[in-house]
Amino acid sequence: MKRIAVLTSGGDAPGMNAAIRAIVRKGIYDGLEVYGINYGYAGMVAGDIHRLTVDDVGDTISRGGTILYSARYPEFKDLEGQKKGIEQLKKFGIEGLIVIGGDGSYRGGAALTKLGFPTIGIPGTIDNDIVGTEYTLGFDTAINTVLDSVDKIRDTATSHVRTFIIEVMGRNAGDIALWAGIGSGAESIVIPEIDFRMEEVVKEIRAGRERGKKHTIIMLAEGVMQGTEFAEKLKEYDNFHTRVTVLGHVQRGGSPSARDRVLGSLFGYNAVQLLEEGKGGLCVGIVGSELAYSDISETLNTKRDVPYLSLYQINKEISF
Numbered sequence: 155m156k157r158i159a160v161l162t163s164g165g166d167a168p169g170m171n172a173a174i175r176a177i178v179r180k181g182i183y184d185g186l187e188v189y190g191i192n193y194g195y196a197g198m199v200a201g202d203i204h205r206l207t208v209d210d211v212g213d214t215i216s217r218g219g220t221i222l223y224s225a226r227y228p229e230f231k232d233l234e235g236q237k238k239g240i241e242q243l244k245k246f247g248i249e250g251l252i253v254i255g256g257d258g259s260y261r262g263g264a265a266l267t268k269l270g271f272p273t274i275g276i277p278g279t280i281d282n283d284i285v286g287t288e289y290t291l292g293f294d295t296a297i298n299t300v301l302d303s304v305d306k307i308r309d310t311a312t313s314h315v316r317t318f319i320i321e322v323m324g325r326n327a328g329d330i331a332l333w334a335g336i337g338s339g340a341e342s343i344v345i346p347e348i349d350f351r352m353e354e355v356v357k358e359i360r361a362g363r364e365r366g367k368k369h370t371i372i373m374l375a376e377g378v379m380q381g382t383e384f385a386e387k388l389k390e391y392d393n394f395h396t397r398v399t400v401l402g403h404v405q406r407g408g409s410p411s412a413r414d415r416v417l418g419s420l421f422g423y424n425a426v427q428l429l430e431e432g433k434g435g436l437c438v439g440i441v442g443s444e445l446a447y448s449d450i451s452e453t454l455n456t457k458r459d460v461p462y463l464s465l466y467q468i469n470k471e472i473s474f
């Protein structure tokens with residue numbers, strides 16, 4: 155293999171640049187030419203492809219977002235789009251591809267491999283919701299961003315004896331709410347994976363108040379319901395002087411944490427090695443603190459078990 159390419163697709167995540175940098179540097183170190191594809195699969199089909207040098211990825215490890223930009227391109231679900239993409243890659247003499255993104259991006263990678271174009275997946279999404287890894291790129295930075303905000307909110311919540319509902323990202327996965335919840339000492343964590351009863355949340359708020367606690371933090375994953383709706387429902391039980399904060403896209407930005415920079419470097423390096431070994435259709439991940447490989451198609455057909463879901467019960471027993 156002489157030429158490989160990399161693209162970022164779907165939602166951006168801090169640490170993607172660290173992975174791109176590792177791919178470019180490891181590829182060049184091993185004598186390969188490395189190409190960057192702008193705007194995900196859209197750029198691939200449009201031929202927005204350029205060679206990357208060692209310098210192009212200089213000064214990027216500390217930057218959030220993705221220097222290759224990202225895009226949603228539903229047309230890539232069609233065979234026609236996929237074939238066009240492969241045609242473009244072949245025009246540049248590219249023989250292997252690395253895709254950094256979430257499960258939608260993985261589906262594109264699986265389709266390309268099935269069509270004979272070896273593709274490796276790197277899990278990049280703040281939601282942490284990819285099978286085959288316990289941690290995705292961007293998750294650690296996102297939960298630290300949430301903690302920064304909640305620490306500030308806690309100050310004002312205490313001053314006014316308020317209940318703050320913090321709505322965090324996670325449509326299908328509660329990982330951000332779970333980790334940021336336990337990390338911020340939230341009285342309640344509400345996630346899509348575990349049914350909740352409002353009566354129990356009310357009990358948790360009251361238990362804190364009876365102990366003289368001045369503030370209450372409820373960490374709510376957006377996939378359960380919107381923060382405003384949750385506040386309305388809570389009001390039916392008592393007036394807890396509730397305020398809602400929707401953190402939104404701040405969770406996606408910012409300089410990557412040390413962990414995400416290291417993960418990006420590790421994932422990028424190993425993805426290149428897999429292509430060099432002639433492998434395709436695999437994705438890299440971390441399982442039990444070790445680097446692990448899985449079959450992309452298999453991960454897409456496997457229901458995800460949330461790692462460390464036990465944190466939910468632990469929080470109940472230590473944050474009352």
Ligand code: ADP
Nearest residue numbers: 164165226227230231255256257258259261262
């Ligand atoms: P994420 O990768 O973060 O899950 P998306 O679900 O938006 O984000 O997917 C990113 C891109 O991957 C889509 O815009 C599309 O180009 C491509 N994609 C998604 N689903 C498929 C599919 N079933 N087959 C091929 N490509 C897909």
